[in-house]
Amino acid sequence: MSQLLIDGGTVLNGEVRASGAKNATLPILAATLLADETVVIQNVPHLHDVTTTIELLGHLGATVTVGDGQAVEVDPSTIHSQVAPYELVSRMRASILVLGPLLAKYGECEVSLPGGCAIGSRPVDLHIQGLRKMGADIRVENGYVHAKCKRLQGTRLVLETVTVTGTENLMMAATLAEGTTIIENAAREPEIVDLANCLNAMGAKVTGAGSSELVIEGVERLHGAEYSVMGDRIETGTFLVGAAITGGKVTVRDADARWLDATLVKLQEAGGKIESGSGFITLDMAGKRPLAVNIHTAPHPAFPTDMQAQFVALNAVADGVATVTENIFENRFMHVPEMQRMGANIKIEGNTAIVRGVEKLNAAQVMATDLRASASLVLAALVADGQTAVSHIHHIDRGYDCIEEKLGSLGAKIQRISGSEAG
Ligand code: UD1
Numbered sequence: 001m002s003q004l005l006i007d008g009g010t011v012l013n014g015e016v017r018a019s020g021a022k023n024a025t026l027p028i029l030a031a032t033l034l035a036d037e038t039v040v041i042q043n044v045p046h047l048h049d050v051t052t053t054i055e056l057l058g059h060l061g062a063t064v065t066v067g068d069g070q071a072v073e074v075d076p077s078t079i080h081s082q083v084a085p086y087e088l089v090s091r092m093r094a095s096i097l098v099l100g101p102l103l104a105k106y107g108e109c110e111v112s113l114p115g116g117c118a119i120g121s122r123p124v125d126l127h128i129q130g131l132r133k134m135g136a137d138i139r140v141e142n143g144y145v146h147a148k149c150k151r152l153q154g155t156r157l158v159l160e161t162v163t164v165t166g167t168e169n170l171m172m173a174a175t176l177a178e179g180t181t182i183i184e185n186a187a188r189e190p191e192i193v194d195l196a197n198c199l200n201a202m203g204a205k206v207t208g209a210g211s212s213e214l215v216i217e218g219v220e221r222l223h224g225a226e227y228s229v230m231g232d233r234i235e236t237g238t239f240l241v242g243a244a245i246t247g248g249k250v251t252v253r254d255a256d257a258r259w260l261d262a263t264l265v266k267l268q269e270a271g272g273k274i275e276s277g278s279g280f281i282t283l284d285m286a287g288k289r290p291l292a293v294n295i296h297t298a299p300h301p302a303f304p305t306d307m308q309a310q311f312v313a314l315n316a317v318a319d320g321v322a323t324v325t326e327n328i329f330e331n332r333f334m335h336v337p338e339m340q341r342m343g344a345n346i347k348i349e350g351n352t353a354i355v356r357g358v359e360k361l362n363a364a365q366v367m368a369t370d371l372r373a374s375a376s377l378v379l380a381a382l383v384a385d386g387q388t389a390v391s392h393i394h395h396i397d398r399g400y401d402c403i404e405e406k407l408g409s410l411g412a413k414i415q416r417i418s419g420s421e422a423g
Pocket of ligand 1: 022023026093094123125126127128161162163164165166304305306328329354
């Protein structure tokens with residue numbers, strides 16, 4: 001099994017480019033199923049989750065061409081199956097994103113239920129409820145969602161909980177529905193805006209993206225388009241925490257400060273000097289130790305759950321005591337026991353981690369347990385004494401494009417050793 005070996009003690013300095021956003025790429029790839037013609041997507045990151053989605057599109061019969069650079073071309077006109085099997089959906093929950101497009105376009109589909117995942121139960125009941133309200137006949141049987149409809153009907157949907165992929169599934173389905181769909185209490189993440197922009201480039205009529213009320217006027221068909229995915233704000237935030245935790249200065253390109261407001265406020269509170277402009281964000285820590293910062297995760301534009309683990313790492317070595325409260329997922333502190341093995345002083349009470357900053361962490365053999373947890377362990381390793389080995393790094397490859405090259409270019413001493421070398 002591959003591992004990342006990180007020698008702690010270097011300061012991150014320099015410039016790095018954010019890759020295309022994972023959480024925008026996955027729904028945009030699913031959205032190509034709605035078109036009648038080829039859709040070309042640019043700035044697609046090299047990630048395992050993207051590969052899984054491409055495999056799923058291929059399984060459905062779409063003709064997918066992966067270019068040399070970061071372009072992926074999807075011709076959905078060759079689709080011959082509307083079944084998303086367990087084998088692929090269980091690898092990645094976001095596969096559920098094909099449900100809305102397949103149903104809206106083909107009037108019938110079978111999509112495996114994603115099942116549990118490490119960070120919590122993550123049901124898809126709101127996706128199903130919304131599609132039912134649009135007229136779909138849905139049975140959940142033998143672990144599969146069996147959905148059928150004539151043409152979906154526009155209606156007013158009020159989401160009980162703010163759900164990102166739920167909003168995306170319903171928005172995609174509504175583009176081909178008859179009449180107008182209004183989604184209230186919609187998620188407001190920048191990736192929702194990116195998906196809406198891509199759908200509009202394909203001929204959809206979506207307005208209100210980025211607000212909690214989406215209005216989608218259904219159209220008869222969607223055509224081909226070319227679209228470039230936004231930069232990854234979570235990857236950006238992770239590099240900025242890397243600068244803050246090591247006392248360095250890092251500029252992230254292809255980043256937009258408006259996508260990261262709550263995160264940047266916290267980085268400033270931690271003592272970072274932030275500068276941003278068209279397409280870049282710089283954080284300068286000027287060699288200082290970060291100050292402890294309290295965190296409460298909540299849907300966008302509040303502090304993102306996908307940055308929570310990285311801030312636990314920052315607080316683990318910060319000056320002071322911080323509370324980190326996770327309000328989105330019930331089991332998202334799996335990085336804590338691993339950081340404790342590195343000498344972090346963290347106590348969990350319910351959904352809150354109380355983190356007392358220590359002067360130094362110590363290197364240890366640690367295990368990545370989910371995507372963002374693994375990033376937080378890499379950050380912690382940057383400031384640990386000695387060489388940390390992070391195992392189970394397939395989690396990190398799901399969402400971070402070339403992490404060791406990118407961190408290496410900023411001065412980190414990090415290397416990947418493959419299965420046999422790792423023993
Ligand atoms: C997306 C992101 C993930 C991020 C999360 C929260 C993608 C591919 N993934 O995941 O990186 O951590 O948003 O920002 O974009 N819920 C229900 N019923 C549903 C759907 C959700 O109860 O039908 C609950 C979930 O259990 C959770 C909350 O709603 O407590 C938010 O989850 P949701 O926004 O749906 O997360 P994902 O879209 O899976």
